[in-house]
Amino acid sequence: MSDHEYTPKSKAGKWFNDRLPLLTLANHLTDYPTPKNLNYWWTFGGILTFCLITQIVTGLTLAMHYIAHADMAFESVEHIMRDVNYGWLIRYIHANGASMFFLAVYIHIFRSLFYGSYKSPREIIWIIGIIIYLLMMAAAFMGYVLPWGQMSFWGATVITNLFSAIPLVGEGIVTWLWGGYSVDNPTLTRFFTLHYLIPFLILGLVVLHIWALHVPGNNNPVGIDIKKPSKDTVPFHPYIVIKDGFALLMFMIVFAFFVFYAPNILGHADNYIEANPLVTPAHIVPEWYLLPFYAILRSVPDKLLGVVAMLSAILILAVLPWLDTSKIRSAVFRPLYKQFYWILVADVLILGYMGAMPAEGLYLLIARVATAYYFLHFLVILPVLGLKEKTIPLPLSITEPVLGGSPNMAMAKKKESKIE
Amino acid sequence: MSDKKPERRDFLFTASYAVGAVGVAAVVWPLVDQMNPDASVKALASTEVDVSSLKPGNTITVLWRGKPVFIRRRTQEEIAEARSVKMEDLIHPEKDEDRAKNPEWLVMLGVCTHLGCVPLNDKGDYDGWFCPCHGSHYDTSGRIRKGPAPWNMEVPKYEFVNANTIKIG
Secondary structure, eight states: OOOOOOOOSHHHHHHHHHHHHHHHHHHHHHEEEEEEOOOOOGHHHHHHHHHHHHHHHHHHHHHOOOOOTTTTTHHHHHHHTTSSSTTHHHHHHHHHHHHHHHHHHHHHHHHHHHHHTTTTHHHHHHHHHHHHHHHHHHHHHHHHTTTTTTHHHHHHHHHHHHHGGGTTHHHHHHHHHHHHHSSSSHHHHHHHHHHHHHHHHHHHHHHHHHHHHHHTTTOTTTTOOOSSSSEEEEEIIIIIIIHHHHHHHHHHHHHHHHHHHHTTTTTOOOGGGGGGGGGGSSSSOOOGGGHHHHHHHHHSSSHHHHHHHHHHHGGGGEEEEEEHOOOOOOGGGGGOOOOOOOHHHHHHHHHHHHHHHSSSOOOOOOOOHHHHHHHHHIIHHHHHHHHHHOOOOSSSSSSSHHHHHHHHHHHHHHHHHHHO | OSSSSSOOOHHHHHHHHHHHHHHHHHHHHHHHTTOOOOHHHTTTEEEEEOOOOOOTTTTEEEEETTTTEEEEEHHHHHHHHHHTOGGGGGGSSOHHHHHHSSEEEEEEEOOOOTTOOEETOOOOTTTSSTTTEEEEETTTTTTTESSSSOOOOOOOOOOEETTTTEOOO
16 A cells, blocks of 8 residues: 555545545555556556456357357357347457467566566566466366367366366266266367356456565566665656547557458467367367467477476466575676577467477477577576576666666775675 | 463364354355256256268267267278377377277367367377367377377267167266
8 A cells, every 4th residue: 555645626526535445545556656667568467457357348248149059059150140239349349358368468468577576565566467377278278168069078178188188087077077988069069168267257357467476576677675665666657548538549559450451360260160079180289379388389399298398387387486586686787687688589489389289209309409498497487597597787776777886886896896 | 372371262262263153154055056057957968869861971060068079980990090099199098999989989078178169070190089279189080199189089978779860967
């Protein structure tokens, strides 16, 4: 909460606020002191909030027309596309909205990785974020099953079969997930229920994510602790609201391009064929945002170990604050980490590409090397780098690099050399 | 806590927690078990198939419990090929004699044991089946020979009701 006590101006406002301090909360959110050097990579939190609300609103309206039944689901989606007023628009926003959501979340995650936002004292914000990311993947996967096309059906079959890799109880768990002996109507109805539920769980976690953020305050591109409120901060409203709003507009242009000019480019043509349990499509490929993990799954030749590797690739992120031993947050002051950071970005992009290609020959070899490197980065490079790397001296405040050549910098450098 | 002797109240707390835990478990179990296959799904446990029109070298695929079942009338070459394989060459060793009691007829779930795709007929390096999803090769007995699948394709319980009809399940 803000450092100063807030009292509403009007008598009615004061009366209400004494009974439920909603106005104090609103005042905290508008006055919230924010580092004044936040760049555009920091606007994706607001963009992600927009994405979540968009998915909830379009999802609710789609649910008014969709029928969760194996015999009618495919037809009801076509009914939405052809008959329902603006049904095509709402569905294309929802389907492409999922991709936009993941695009924004990947930028948000990689921003954290670059500026060390996951480090103390922000570990809980980071872990809640990883849980949100996992729930997003679950929601996206189950949503993709609902149109009951060929990719829906076989994607559901392949992903639920991952659980059969668990020794002893695996088969029982898969039957329990299906509610039968194959993916069928009981599977569809429960996936619909969970797909409806998860966004609201995410919404609750987003509140915790922001609450946890407001305790230490935002990290910033320089990555040093700042006093707040101080000359290093600006109030959230109007400064950050306007900046976030402008970034959101830019983001919406990209969003609108996909919705209006290329609504199916991120999907698979096979999903416009109704589900058929007798025929598997020639290439089963997940949506683009899951491809890096799919590549990791396929690059391990053993079924159980493949599943373990894929899950570890995600869960390793949750312990990242303890794997990265460096006390310096921002990569700006870590010349070696900065290079390894970009290698990791390239590695994940390569994994994504390999996930879309058939798992054979050179593709498989590259996927295996990239998988090994992914784990090497987190398990070996990060812990060692924090101990060995010679970092650049930090400025004393975020104002310093902005003003440039301030005497503080020279003093800071002198101090640094004395310590050494 | 530790230097205090447990008294009547501690016993009452522990007993209450225990009863509460049993009560919660009793309520949770129906909520979990409702997701298991229901009575109507279980009732569809068997299917009868007329195979009189099948010629040697042909396969039909029928749906049983929502899963495809391959019924193949094998040629003499396929049977010979399946029976000549040495056990040590197999990933999941099973004799063809055990998989196909009547050598002419191979009945098995058309479900790849890797991640559940439907393998394609007459494809792959072993003249049997090939799974397009992740590249598993099966031989003329439906046994896994190459690729990520851990087991042979499953042979369900089935019987010949008469010369022309197979009952699966």
